Amino acid sequence: MTDKPIFVTQPFLPPLDEYVPYLEEIWDSKILTNGGQMHQRFERALCEYLGVEHISLFNNGTIALLAALQELRVTGEVITTPYSFVATSHSLLWKGAKPVFVDIDPVSLNLDPQKIEAAITPQTTAIMPVHCYGNPCDTRAIKAIADLYNLKVIYDAAHAFGVEDHAGSILNHGDLSVLSFHATKVFTTFEGGAVICPDAKSKQRLDYIKNFGFQNEVSVVAPGINGKLSEVNAAMGLLQLKYFDQIVTRRKDIDAYYRRCLAGVSGIVIPDRERQVVDNYAYFPILVESDFGISRDELYELMLSDNIYTRRYFYPLISEFPMYRSLPSASTNNLPVASAVSRKILCLPIYPALENTDVLRVVDVIRNV
Numbered sequence: 001m002t003d004k005p006i007f008v009t010q011p012f013l014p015p016l017d018e019y020v021p022y023l024e025e026i027w028d029s030k031i032l033t034n035g036g037q038m039h040q041r042f043e044r045a046l047c048e049y050l051g052v053e054h055i056s057l058f059n060n061g062t063i064a065l066l067a068a069l070q071e072l073r074v075t076g077e078v079i080t081t082p083y084s085f086v087a088t089s090h091s092l093l094w095k096g097a098k099p100v101f102v103d104i105d106p107v108s109l110n111l112d113p114q115k116i117e118a119a120i121t122p123q124t125t126a127i128m129p130v131h132c133y134g135n136p137c138d139t140r141a142i143k144a145i146a147d148l149y150n151l152k153v154i155y156d157a158a159h160a161f162g163v164e165d166h167a168g169s170i171l172n173h174g175d176l177s178v179l180s181f182h183a184t185k186v187f188t189t190f191e192g193g194a195v196i197c198p199d200a201k202s203k204q205r206l207d208y209i210k211n212f213g214f215q216n217e218v219s220v221v222a223p224g225i226n227g228k229l230s231e232v233n234a235a236m237g238l239l240q241l242k243y244f245d246q247i248v249t250r251r252k253d254i255d256a257y258y259r260r261c262l263a264g265v266s267g268i269v270i271p272d273r274e275r276q277v278v279d280n281y282a283y284f285p286i287l288v289e290s291d292f293g294i295s296r297d298e299l300y301e302l303m304l305s306d307n308i309y310t311r312r313y314f315y316p317l318i319s320e321f322p323m324y325r326s327l328p329s330a331s332t333n334n335l336p337v338a339s340a341v342s343r344k345i346l347c348l349p350i351y352p353a354l355e356n357t358d359v360l361r362v363v364d365v366i367r368n369v
């Protein structure tokens with residue numbers, strides 16, 4: 001008999017009967033989308049929970065990234081990380097901007113601020129870093145560079161729901177920050193996303209952008225898109241929010257259990273998380289070093305044969321995909337750290353329903369090597 005499958009992640013689903021009253025409200029109102037009651041309530045609840053002033057909700061993180069770039073009128077070249085989900089750079093291509101890849105820091109696995117300045121040209125208009133795995137970027141250093149060269153900063157905070165650093169919510173840094181509420185994320189609305197804005201005016205413009213640019217029934221003030229979050233998704237968000245502290249507590253326990261079990265296993269390195277004051281334990285990445293005994297890919301296959309679905313987030317690098325690899329900044333010589341990490345990384349399963357016995361199954365495969 002094969003053991004039950006263990007996935008890299010699974011969404012937390014609140015009891016179904018708790019969803020029903022929200023659905024009844026939607027059914028009664030007959031408003032299904034376009035900024036209804038649930039949408040408005042969810043926006044307010046999120047601002048309060050996350051400790052931010054203004055949020056514009058979106059139907060997914062990718063459209064939210066696009067809208068953020070549109071709002072800031074980003075053009076020309078944008079400095080970004082190759083070590084992310086492909087949506088980060090794809091949003092730049094959709095906006096007609098050129099991604100310029102800069103290497104990552106070997107500890108945080110985020111854009112290395114020390115390497116940014118060398119990549120700035122007269123065409124550079126913005127920096128798009130990612131808080132990878134919810135690990136905060138060096139926001140101070142990035143702000144100093146952006147201020148000096150007059151660049152916009154858009155944080156891809158898809159992994160960083162609920163994360164705080166020394167200054168409070170990580171989402172308050174940069175010109176705009178973008179969240180994803182995809183089913184694989186620590187906080188989910190099935191599909192969904194949001195842009196965190198510094199002031200009411202930019203929120204207003206983002207609200208126009210996500211609704212085709214409509215300001216009112218007869219005026220269209222921007223080349224907008226359909227980026228609206230439906231009422232059913234917003235209701236799911238309200239319900240998830242009630243459970244989020246519980247979700248993070250369980251993830252924290254799993255994270256600690258992995259660390260205890262894997263301590264001292266030679267060839268397995270757990271990247272340090274040094275900047276967060278409040279973590280969300282969104283991912284559990286390990287680096288499979290050359291002295292482990294087998295390669296990362298062999299370990300990945302070994303897990304698969306045991307019905308354990310780990311993920312190589314992020315391999316290949318974005319810069320290795322066909323639409324990027326001819327860019328000068330995509331060369332491996334320019335990205336030695338990201339290239340090496342991408343070949344060693346493995347994200348282990350972590351989600352609230354994962355039991356300690358499941359963690360042990362994962363750990364045993366590693367220890368038995």
Ligand code: T4K
Nearest residue numbers: 007009010011060061062085087088158180181182183184
């Ligand atoms: N920026 C960054 C840094 C991102 O990581 C992402 C998305 C974005 C931007 C864009 O945000 P969105 O537009 O997606 O809102 C997943 C997700 O599709 C993607 O949202 C996510 N990043 C990326 C890191 O991972 P896959 O190809 O790994 O997903 P999939 O379908 O293979 O799922 C992985 C595992 O999760 C499955 O083995 C089982 C489990 N799962 C998945 C789904 C969809 C469930 O249990 N239930 C589900 O509904 O890309």
